[in-house]
Amino acid sequence: QQQVKQSPQSLIVQKGGISIINCAYENTAFDYFPWYQQFPGKGPALLIAIRPDVSEKKEGRFTISFNKSAKQFSLHIMDSQPGDSATYFCAAIPRGGSTLGRLYFGRGTQLTVWP
Amino acid sequence: DAGVTQSPTHLIKTRGQHVTLRCSPISGHKSVSWYQQVLGQGPQFIFQYYEKEERGRGNFPDRFSARQFPNYSSELNVNALLLGDSALYLCASSVQLAAQGETQYFGPGTRLLVL
Numbered sequence: 001q002q003q004v005k006q007s008p009q010s011l012i013v014q015k016g017g018i019s020i021i022n023c024a025y026e027n028t029a030f031d032y033f034p035w036y037q038q039f040p041g042k043g044p045a046l047l048i049a050i051r052p053d054v055s056e057k058k059e060g061r062f063t064i065s066f067n068k069s070a071k072q073f074s075l076h077i078m079d080s081q082p083g084d085s086a087t088y089f090c091a092a093i094p095r096g097g098s099t100l101g102r103l104y105f106g107r108g109t110q111l112t113v114w115p
Numbered sequence: 116d117a118g119v120t121q122s123p124t125h126l127i128k129t130r131g132q133h134v135t136l137r138c139s140p141i142s143g144h145k146s147v148s149w150y151q152q153v154l155g156q157g158p159q160f161i162f163q164y165y166e167k168e169e170r171g172r173g174n175f176p177d178r179f180s181a182r183q184f185p186n187y188s189s190e191l192n193v194n195a196l197l198l199g200d201s202a203l204y205l206c207a208s209s210v211q212l213a214a215q216g217e218t219q220y221f222g223p224g225t226r227l228l229v230l
Contacts, residue, residue, distance in 0.1 A: 004157075006157075034218075036221075041223065042223055042224075043119070043205050043207075043221030043222050043223050043224050044158065044205070044221045045221065046218055046219075046220075049218075089157050089158075091157075101146070101148070101163055101170070101171065101209075101217065102148075102160045102163065102171055102173070103148075103150070103158070103160060103207075103219065104160070105157030105158050105159070106157050107155075107156050107157050108155075108156065108157050
């Protein structure tokens with residue numbers, strides 16, 4: 001059972017456009033939500049992360065929006081560039097118990113930014 | 116500083132064989148986690164080790180085992196390989212037991228192909 005649901009599976013955006021990736025979860029024990037970026041042949045790299053007591057976090061061109069009541073969060077990439085072309089994963093970490101520290105990943109979104 | 120290193124980078128095995136994958140965490144990191152990433156999906160948690168003790172195990176059969184050494188490096192062992200074990204195996208390290216806000220840094224992975 002996929003504990004973090006991610007959409008879309010693939011996304012094609014024109015250079016300079018906005019890329020939006022959405023994720024949803026059910027487990028209320030999740031209380032930390034990182035986004036990872038993965039290039040071919042590389043391991044995932046942390047991009048940006050948010051705690052549920054914050055509704056939005058911005059770092060450069062990357063913004064996470066978080067809706068705690070709806071159990072949804074999204075990544076917005078402003079002014080998308082060809083170098084942003086990669087696979088993006090949302091993830092969630094539970095606050096404690098036997099699953100402490102375990103990352104639960106979405107299925108990933110393959111982003112292509114064309115010039 | 117060197118990041119997380121994994122060896123080998125690629126491996127081809129046949130069904131029924133045994134495989135050992137190795138991971139060296141970032142210097143000073145005491146926690147190592149292992150993930151399996153099947154093509155087209157997000158990484159799935161296998162194990163987490165902290166201070167040489169197993170602190171978490173995902174939904175994987177007993178054919179999968181791991182250990183952490185006094186220098187905090189780790190090995191993942193898989194016995195009786197199945198075709199379905201073909202995947203990218205990722206190692207992640209963190210300073211402390213991975214939890215909220217504790218960034219996990221991923222290595223480039225070992226790509227295992229089982230024929």
